[in-house]
Amino acid sequence: MRQHYELGQYLRHRYKDFLNSSYDRQEIYVRSTDVDRTLMSAEADLAALYPPQGHQVFHLDLNWQPIPVHTVPVKEDKFLKFPILNCPRYQKLREETIGSREVQEKCQENQDFLNMISDKTKWNVTVVNVWKVYDTLSCEKTHNFSPPSWATPEVIDRLRELNNFGFEILFRLHKTQEKSRLQGGELLGRILRNITKATDASTPTPRLKMIMYSAHDITLVALQMALDVYSGITPPYASCHMFELYQEDDGSFTLDMYFRNETDSEAHLLTLPSCTEHCPLQDFIRITKDLISDNRDEECRLSSGTMQTELILAVALSVCMVLLILVLVILCWRWKLKKRHSRIPSSNNEMA
Template sequence: MAGGPSVRCCCCGAQLPLLVGRGLGLLLLLLLLPPVPSTQARSLRFVTLLYRHGDRSPVKAYPKDPHQEGEWPQGFGQLTKEGMLQHWELGQALRLRYQGFLNASYHREEVFVRSTDFDRTLMSAEANLAGLFPVEGAQSFNPNITWQPIPVHTVPEAQDKQTHGLPLPSWASPQTMQRLRQLKDLSFRFLFGMYRPTEKARLQGGVLLAQIRKNLTWAASASQHSKLLVYSAHDTTLVALQMALGIYNGEQAPYASCHMFELYQEDDGNFSVEMYFRNDSTQAPWPLALPGCSQRCPLPDFLHLTLPVVPENWEQECQVLSSLADTEVIVALAVCGSILFLLILLLLTVLFRMQAQPPGYRHVADGEDHA
């Protein structure tokens, strides 16, 4: 081996066997290369859902409606059995979509559900959770009950078809119902768009969007956080949010439709947001792209693009405080004016009666008739 081929070390000039020289050269090359960043698989980190309640009975009836409140088992504005089934099926679909992300059984640290304070939204959330987390194993408290109570939080309100076996009145032709749907869609565009749409978006959907932005930012930065945040609300809530995002399609959100925000951590460690809208139980959710961004939108871009429609001070921008103050002044002036009017009326009444009544004592001259 001593007489074998050799190379000169570039560092010290010593003659080294060829194999050793090659090994040192490879080691030097590895030391000079930049470090390879550690990679991780792309993973889902956090989900926010906003869905509309399920099918409900009419909120109210028109004056000559043949089907008044008594014909609905729970009265007006209540979730129907069809609505319960719609949300149970949505819960089942969500269970399949997030299988492996959420635990198969309910864990309170993972899930938080908030609902508006209406029977139909509260009951929709409960039906949805029954489909999302069917009771199993140790969580079963009765072998005959395949349901478990899961908390739904709340804080202290659309053109419906008569699809519940009740006959439609004679005037409700398909053409008339289509016209009513068009008018309903027009009312939504008028309410949330047309005139000063950006300002409306800030003061309507921008409030909820601000909270969603905070939740996404928190989930991207906190080491421990919940996995699923759910809002059970109304068609107007969904439309207001989609108007603020610039993705509203101009139609009323169907019963049990669901807007999804999914926060992913990419393999390079950065975060992105994807949005989907489930408005048809027979099809996969539609991917949605925020205007100005791709469907897989980097979180910083999502936050930057949605910032203009987030109110900095909702009360001040809505002039809620000044409106309340003006109302108080108007009420106070009205009360004072009413009191002053009553006092003047009372005074005039007293004076009129004093002039109309004869005096209590009158001098009678001699010779008058006293009969």
């Protein structure tokens, strides 16, 4: 909460000549994932970004005012909570990635290490779920808890490497562009639509000056991997990726990206590959166009070829099962018939 409050102070200073000094609901819109910690993060940011002034002070002993933070249930969140589920095509891409030679070799190289972690944590740790161990230890370190004796700096470094490899499995390695269209491209598309709307002179006024999203480290990773600006370092607490729209003297628009990943530090400029530092908005949109789906629900469906293959396999399996059941029935019938015949006395026995 202290880190997010400090981030709010940083944003207040950075945009002091752009945002109103007092809260105006027509100026800012805030949305969070429906998770307690991200909702609280947004509220901590806003407490410092908009301390109450004048008539907004409703209690003299409270330097705070309530500011709306919007959300939707996790199952309905289609652009902030990652990985976005309910997408068969993405699930298939993920399975293909896990089954790839690169991932399997990584698993084999680290199997003894993962077995050791599993033994220490009493939990089955794999390359896919190792992030849960690393994330727990990272949180404990941030809050000044002493790590368990087995969590040496060397172990933490290796966990960090595997944690980042897990992000690669989710968003890169195999058919990266298609994964982006089904994952990080959703958030990117939402951001660019908001920005484009802000440049449209026909948009009714007053217009929003800031849209703030409060989410998770993996949300930033998905976005930055889609943009190909991810540094390979898991974003720490209170990281902030900023998109800033500027109108130049000639009336054209440029788009800057800044990333602040440490408390008490200045944000650093990110450059979109194939563009300049202050990227013309239309170039930014053109370069990222293939990363954004026009109809994600349609793209999430399995291709007709894949569906046909799976249907054929399902039918073949069903036929095999029916034949197996039929053979078992016949064998059972013959066994019962043979057993029944063995119990019928012969004519000689009857005469005896």
